Amino acid sequence: RKEVEQDPGPFNVPEGATVAFNCTYSNSASQSFFWYRQDCRKEPKLLMSVYSSGNEDGRFTAQLNRASQYISLLIRDSKLSDSATYLCVVNVRYSSYKLIFGSGTRLLVRP
Amino acid sequence: GAVVSQHPSRVICKSGTSVKIECRSLDFQATTMFWYRQFPKQSLMLMATSNEGSKATYEQGVEKDKFLINHASLTLSTLTVTSAHPEDSSFYICSASLAGVNNEQFFGPGTRLTVL
Numbered sequence: 578r579k580e581v582e583q584d585p586g587p588f589n590v591p592e593g594a595t596v597a598f599n600c601t602y603s604n605s606a607s608q609s610f611f612w613y614r615q616d617c618r619k620e621p622k623l624l625m626s627v628y629s630s631g632n633e634d635g636r637f638t639a640q641l642n643r644a645s646q647y648i649s650l651l652i653r654d655s656k657l658s659d660s661a662t663y664l665c666v667v668n669v670r671y672s673s674y675k676l677i678f679g680s681g682t683r684l685l686v687r688p
Numbered sequence: 689g690a691v692v693s694q695h696p697s698r699v700i701c702k703s704g705t706s707v708k709i710e711c712r713s714l715d716f717q718a719t720t721m722f723w724y725r726q727f728p729k730q731s732l733m734l735m736a737t738s739n740e741g742s743k744a745t746y747e748q749g750v751e752k753d754k755f756l757i758n759h760a761s762l763t764l765s766t767l768t769v770t771s772a773h774p775e776d777s778s779f780y781i782c783s784a785s786l787a788g789v790n791n792e793q794f795f796g797p798g799t800r801l802t803v804l
Contacts, residue, residue, distance in 0.1 A: 581731075585729075618779070618798075618800070619797065619798065620781050620795040620796060620797050620798045621732065621781075621795055622795070623792075664731070664732075672745075673720075673737060673745075675734055675737070676722075676732075676734070676793060677734075678731040678732040678733075679731055680729070680730055680731040681731065
């Protein structure tokens, strides 16, 4: 079983739509949580951290449920420029901290 | 934000040759650097963690004699893929972090390696 699991998609939505991505993680020792965005053939870029209380950054809202080991990302009013792969990432402490990446959910926003 | 560069951005080589990839933190001193590999449609997989001046810690299944990592200074780490083969073709990405700053990692732009 993968440590971080995501639906690979693709999610194909029209501009202006609201779309939600889910992610589950298996290691209860996970310390911190993130959503990254990765464009084709580029490095991942931090979109936002995820906190237990939930947090919002403009059109993006992230939620964390530690009891269920579940993370979500909601994108409102989708733009064409939101088309990318969204990576769910957890920071786990083994002998040192490591980022464990999900394989990503692909989003395609159409005109 | 902190800037990390990688060189080269793309390399094509013949099977059996060695390839060196450089990762530099441009505006900060990185106590720890990480090397990842990403195959098409797969997640980033951590290969190794290196701290300046000490030996790298390799993840299970990563051959340390094949993927040589040198972290000689606080701003430079190198990954050498020795005797590269077609199955080593991948996207190699480094990241750098500052100790004590919430362990945030700053990613380089990646190096796309194609072994013919």
